[in-house]
Amino acid sequence: MAKREESAMWSIFGYLLSGLLFWGGVGYGLDHWLGKSYFTLIGLLVGVSGAIYLVWLRFGRE
Amino acid sequence: MTGTLNLVGFGLAAIGPGIATGLIFAAYINGVARQPEARSVLQPIAFLGFALAEALALFGLVLAFVL
Amino acid sequence: MRELLRSGTGGGFVPPSSADFELPPVFGHNIYTTKPILLVFLSVILISVFFILASRKAAIVPSKLQFAGESVYSFVRNDLAKDVIGHDFLRFVPYLFTLFTFILVNNIFGIIPLLQFPSMSRVSFPYVLAITIYLVFHYVGIRKQGAIKYFKEIMFMPGVPKAAYILITPLEILTFFVVRPLTLALRLFANMFAGHLLLLVFILGGDHLLQGVIGLKLISPFAFGIGIVLTFFEFMVQCLQAYIFTLLAALYIAGALADEH
Structure with missing residues (x-):
């Protein structure tokens, strides 16, 4: 059943990527709108923590 | 030759997570091979470790484009 | 093409780039007859002819051809469809089988002498394949569970505090509807692209050293040697990518069919 692990790995990759893209994108937009420079970093951190939380919900909670 | 140094930096930053992922799954395979019934215990730990290591690699990828 | 151009100039080494993948039309100025398109047509003809010949004179004691055809079929049917999708897998076998053989043959064109161009290294082919998978697995999921229940299950995971939905739901939506098909296509594309580029670097580099x-001149055999070793490595990667693409397609269908992910 190594196939489950293969799929789990790629969906973890997908979650992390979409977390970074979405919340990093929100931060980038806020930076442009408000003229600041730190929202992108905050957005990326929020995205990574949200994605890791989601991975924990999906795969780590046993 | 033209290009940006960010991509070189990303290449260097991807080495660490690459090695980390290898170590995590090597340990996971070892554990499952020695004790197949431990799989359900090891699986979440391996996946969380993989997620943390992969997060760093993707951070590098995103920052290479943003910075 | 580039060899002809380069040998005339005799200048410095031109490293291979993405321009090497934009091939000119084969017949005149018709842009629909470039090499990748012809290779795709060739692959369709090859696959059809092979499997028609393999299954035409089916017998209890199989001939060599029939055995080859049947082992590919049973690999996709048992190892991919049956293991992953479970019961009710039979109606997805034709789709998965087509996907697997099509990608496999098109990838292997990358190392067959004289053809030597993996048509999947043009990004539009993987995109189209990923779009078909996208349509199939969402259609199957909606058919099976009803539209509202299907989307609700994707967006709102049970057993999570309400406040966390703000953080998580966008990620689920983005993963399901954008990132998954995109990574599916880009993984295949990037592997074929990078593999072809790698072979070009060593073969053209060896040619330049010569x-x-x-x-x-004394170093160039090493470059050619590494090129030959990498060709075998590429063969492995090409088979593996066809397998992974089909496996993930089957897993997405299985995920859409299951009541809980």
Whole structure:
């Protein structure tokens, strides 16, 4: 059943990527709108923590 | 030759997570091979470790484009 | 093409780039007859002819051809469809089988002498394949569970505090509807693209070294040797990518069919 692990790995990759893209994108937009420079970093951190939380919900909670 | 140094930096930053992922799954395979019934215990730990290591690699990828 | 251009100039080494993938039309100026398109048509003809011949004179004691055809079929049917999708897998076998053989043959074109161009290294082919998978697995999921229940299950995971939905739901939506098909296509594309580029670097580099001074001529066999080793490595990667693409397609269908992910 190594196939489950293969799929789990790629969906973890997908979650992390979409977390970074979405919340990093929100931060980038806020930076442009408000003229600041730190929202992108905050957005990326929020995205990574949200994605890791989601991975924990999906795969780590046993 | 033209290009940006960010991509070189990303290449260097991807080495660490690459090695980390290898170590995590090597340990996971070892554990499952020695004790197949431990799989359900090891699986979440391996996946969380993989997620943390992969997060760093993707951070590098995103920052290479943003910075 | 580039060899002809380069040998005339005799200048420095031009490293291979993405321009090497934009091939000119084969017949005249018709842009629909470039090499990748012809290779795709060739692959369709090859696959059809092979499996028609393999299954035409089916017998209890199989001939070599029939055995080859049947082992590919049973690999997709049992190892991919049956293991992953479970019961009710039979109606997805034709789709998965087509996907697997099509990608496999098109990838292997990358190392067959004279053809030597993996048509999946043009990004539009993987995109189209990923779009078909996208349509199939969402259609199957909606058919099976009803639209509202299907989307609700994707967006709102049970057993999570309400406040966390703000953080998580966008990620689920983005993963399901954008990132998954995109990574599916880009993984295949990037592997074929990078593999072809790698072979070009070593073969063209060896060729360039051969035209240099005597010291460089002595190094060039090593470059060609690494090129040959990498060709076998590429063969492995090409088979593996066809397998992974089909496996993930089957897993997405299985995920859409299951009541809980």
